[in-house]
Structures are given as C-alpha cells and as structure tokens.
Amino acid sequence: MKNVRGSYSRFYRRARKVALLCLLLAIEVAVYAQDGNAGINEANQKVRSYFASGTNLMYAVGALLGLIGAVKVYQKWNSGDHDTGKVAAAWFGSCVFLVVVATVIRSFFGV
Structure with a gap:
C-alpha cells in the first residue's frame, strides 16, 4: 500500500506543477494580448x-x-x-x- 500512496502523491505533485505552469503561461499570454487591436x-x-x-x-x-x-x-x-x-x-x-x-x-x- 505504501508504494501506491507514494506514486499517487508524486502524480499529484507533478499535476500541480503542470497546472501551475499552464496558469503562468495563460497569464503571460493575457499580458501580451492586452493591446491586440493596436x-x-x-x-x-x-x-x-x-x-x-x-x-x-x-x-x-x-x-x-x-x-x-x-x-x-x-x-x-x-x-x-x-x-x-x-x-x-x-x-x-x-x-x-x-x-x-x-x-x-x-x-x-x-x-
């Protein structure tokens, strides 16, 4: 059981890191796209x-x-x-x- 818990926690840590990177990327794109009409x-x-x-x-x-x-x-x-x-x-x-x-x-x- 211990190995299964460890693999789930690693998975969730990686998933959080990926989600954070996606969020930062979305924020960066939003910052660059502020003046699209210009x-x-x-x-x-x-x-x-x-x-x-x-x-x-x-x-x-x-x-x-x-x-x-x-x-x-x-x-x-x-x-x-x-x-x-x-x-x-x-x-x-x-x-x-x-x-x-x-x-x-x-x-x-x-x-």
Whole structure:
C-alpha cells in the first residue's frame, strides 16, 4: 500500500506543477494580448505600405516577360514554326494577367 500512496502523491505533485505552469503561461499570454487591436492595425498599415511597391514590381515583371516573349515569338516566327500564334497568345496572356492582377490589387486595396 505504501508504494501506491507514494506514486499517487508524486502524480499529484507533478499535476500541480503542470497546472501551475499552464496558469503562468495563460497569464503571460493575457499580458501580451492586452493591446491586440493596436497590433492588428500596425500590421495592416505595414502590409498596405508594401502594396505600391508590389504592384510596381508586378508591372516591371510583366514588362520583362513581354520583352522575353516578344523575342521568343520573333525567333519562332523567323524559324517558320507553325505554333507561333499559340506561343504569342501564351506570352501575351501572361503579361496581361500580371498587369490586370496588379491593377486589381491597386484598386481593391486603395493604394
């Protein structure tokens, strides 16, 4: 019987320690989460500040893809390939997609 009591008391001591640690963790989280709205607003402002740069980057990537696509289509056209129209449509479509996405992001988020 003595061993059973000893194991129960060890279990309860450990359970109390775990409960105390959980309580301290909950208190710490509550302390850090006091001003959640200010943190969310700050994150919102930081993310919105990158939209202008991001859309400009998308315009630049679209222009670069347009130049690369024009060279690829020109090479296919000069070599006499029959699928030049398909390649031109694919490259032109990707450039238009990037420009449209950048424009939608800019207008949707009011940047």
